[in-house]
Amino acid sequence: MSLELDYQLFSLSATIIIISYVLSKILIIVSPKLSLLASPNKRTMHMQATANSGGIAIFFAFILGDLFFGRFLNTAEIVTLFLTLCLGIYDDRQDIRSTHKLLILIGIVLILVLNGLSIQSLGSFAGYNLALPFIVAEVILVFSFVGFINAMNLIDGLDGLAASIGIIIISAFAYMGYKYNDSFLFFTSLSYVCALLGFFILNWKPAKIFMGDSGSLVLGLFIAIISVHSIQHDYISPISVLLLAAVPILDTLIVLIRRISRGKNPFVADRTHIHHIIFGQQRKNVKITVLILALIQLLFTSIELGFKVRDDLVSLIVFILMLAIFYLLLTPKRYK
Numbered sequence: 001m002s003l004e005l006d007y008q009l010f011s012l013s014a015t016i017i018i019i020s021y022v023l024s025k026i027l028i029i030v031s032p033k034l035s036l037l038a039s040p041n042k043r044t045m046h047m048q049a050t051a052n053s054g055g056i057a058i059f060f061a062f063i064l065g066d067l068f069f070g071r072f073l074n075t076a077e078i079v080t081l082f083l084t085l086c087l088g089i090y091d092d093r094q095d096i097r098s099t100h101k102l103l104i105l106i107g108i109v110l111i112l113v114l115n116g117l118s119i120q121s122l123g124s125f126a127g128y129n130l131a132l133p134f135i136v137a138e139v140i141l142v143f144s145f146v147g148f149i150n151a152m153n154l155i156d157g158l159d160g161l162a163a164s165i166g167i168i169i170i171s172a173f174a175y176m177g178y179k180y181n182d183s184f185l186f187f188t189s190l191s192y193v194c195a196l197l198g199f200f201i202l203n204w205k206p207a208k209i210f211m212g213d214s215g216s217l218v219l220g221l222f223i224a225i226i227s228v229h230s231i232q233h234d235y236i237s238p239i240s241v242l243l244l245a246a247v248p249i250l251d252t253l254i255v256l257i258r259r260i261s262r263g264k265n266p267f268v269a270d271r272t273h274i275h276h277i278i279f280g281q282q283r284k285n286v287k288i289t290v291l292i293l294a295l296i297q298l299l300f301t302s303i304e305l306g307f308k309v310r311d312d313l314v315s316l317i318v319f320i321l322m323l324a325i326f327y328l329l330l331t332p333k334r335y336k
Contacts, residue, residue, distance in 0.1 A: 012068045013194045020061035020198025027053040028202070028209050035093050038210055052092050054203060055215025058195045059085050062222075065191030072184040076115035077225055080108050084149075084221050088214030102146065108221075109145040113138055117228055123237035123312030144238075145224045151248035152220030154255070157275050158286050159207035163200040164294040166219045167193055169245050172301045173226045176235045185229060192222055205286045220248075236304075239312040242319040246300035247293055250274065254327050277330045 031037055031051035038052040059081070066073050073081075087104055090096060096104075109117075119137055122130040132140065156162035170189045177186025199215075202208045211219070223245060230236045242249055251274040258272060259265065279289045300322070307315065 009190075012065070013190060015068065016061050016065040016191055016194035017198040019064055020057050020195045021201055022198075023057035023061060024054055024199050024202045024209050027051055027057055031209075036089070036212065038092075038212065050207060050210055052210040052212030053089075053214065054199045054209045054211035055085060055088055055213070055218055057209075058192075058199050058211060058215050059218055061195035061198060062192050065194060066188060069187040069191060070183075072188050074115070076112055076117075080111050081218055081221060083108050083111075084218050085214050088212060088217040091213040091217075102150075105146045105149055105217075106142060109142050112145075112225070113142060117141065117225075119228060119231055119238060121238075123239045125313045125316075126311060141228070145221070147252070148224050148245070148249070149217055149220035151245075151252040152223070153213060153216040154273060155248040155251055155275065156211060156216040157273060158279065158290055159205040159210075160200060160203050160286075161275055161290045161293060162211060162216050162219065163196050163203050164290060165247055165297050166223070167196050167200070168294060168297045168301055169223055170196070170226070172244055172305060173223075173230060175305065176230060180233070180235055182233065182235075185226060185233075185235075189226060205290070237312050237315075239315045239319075240304050240307075243300045243304035243315055246319070246322065247274070247297040250323055250326055253323060254330065257327065258331055274326070274330055 027036075028051045031053045034053065036051060036053040037049045039049050063078070084105070087096075087101065087108070091101060118134075119141055120131060121137075122132060122140075124130070152162060152166070155165060170193050174186055174189035174193060176182070177184070177189055196219075199209070199211065203210065227236070227241050227244075231238055231241075236244065255273055259268075275289060275293060278292055279286070282288045282292070303318070304315065
């Protein structure tokens with residue numbers, strides 16, 4: 001990049017961060033009037049009512065950033081991200097039943113599928129390409145999207161946690177976009193990272209605003225969209241995503257395994273997520289807990305980006321080993 005382009009890129013990035021920060025500040029003031037407040041309860045960590053409208057600031061800062069950089073998102077992507085934002089806002093206000101939310105998310109993802117979103121293979125295992133029949137591939141894609149969207153929603157349990165995890169994951173895709181000269185991947189990822197950074201300033205402990213479901217659901221969908229884009233262009237494989245976005249995926253799988261093994265309903269919320277366990281182990285220090293999880297995510301992401309072996313069997317084995325290790329280390333005796 002030329003010095004002139006570097007300066008322009010820096011200026012636009014800084015502008016997105018500032019817009020996100022200013023919008024977040026405004027939303028802190030108006031959230032009580034919009035009934036967008038997160039009240040303390042037995043499952044939350046905060047002690048007072050806090051604005052949970054940060055997802056709105058992130059979304060509009062990101063969309064403006066996409067326009068600044070040249071509008072790389074297509075209409076279907078913008079529409080589905082906006083619909084997910086609306087779903088999140090409604091859920092933050094009314095607390096939608098999980099089954100209803102699941103069905104709505106499936107419908108939203110189907111809009112993308114009908115507009116050409118697809119994968120053809122799960123990757124290469126020991127030299128064999130595991131191609132999938134079209135219908136099977138689309139079903140797997142829809143449920144993978146919905147599963148990951150919910151995984152990002154579930155990881156949003158501590159000040160700064162979802163934002164920091166999101167920044168690390170999306171920065172990896174921005175790096176891939178730069179490496180492969182992919183304007184869509186680079187600029188959309190950079191725009192989202194900047195939008196998260198502006199919000200993150202006010203979301204760090206003690207948080208003045210949360211991203212809410214409007215933020216975590218959209219964040220999950222955006223990561224899923226750029227993941228499929230990267231898979232379609234052969235930058236990564238579907239299995240690679242397991243490591244690139246390891247923390248939310250591991251958290252969801254561990255919680256589901258733990259609940260099912262104890263005969264509990266896997267969809268009933270509790271305080272047994274990875275961040276809850278580490279939070280307790282770290283004497284309820286939010287900052288240390290978030291830093292530990294961010295470093296774990298950075299480690300997994302770096303491992304996948306640095307892999308020289310393109311056999312997905314290696315990535316899958318590494319992920320399964322890490323799942324087993326994390327399950328054993330982060331499942332207290334009372335949960336076993």
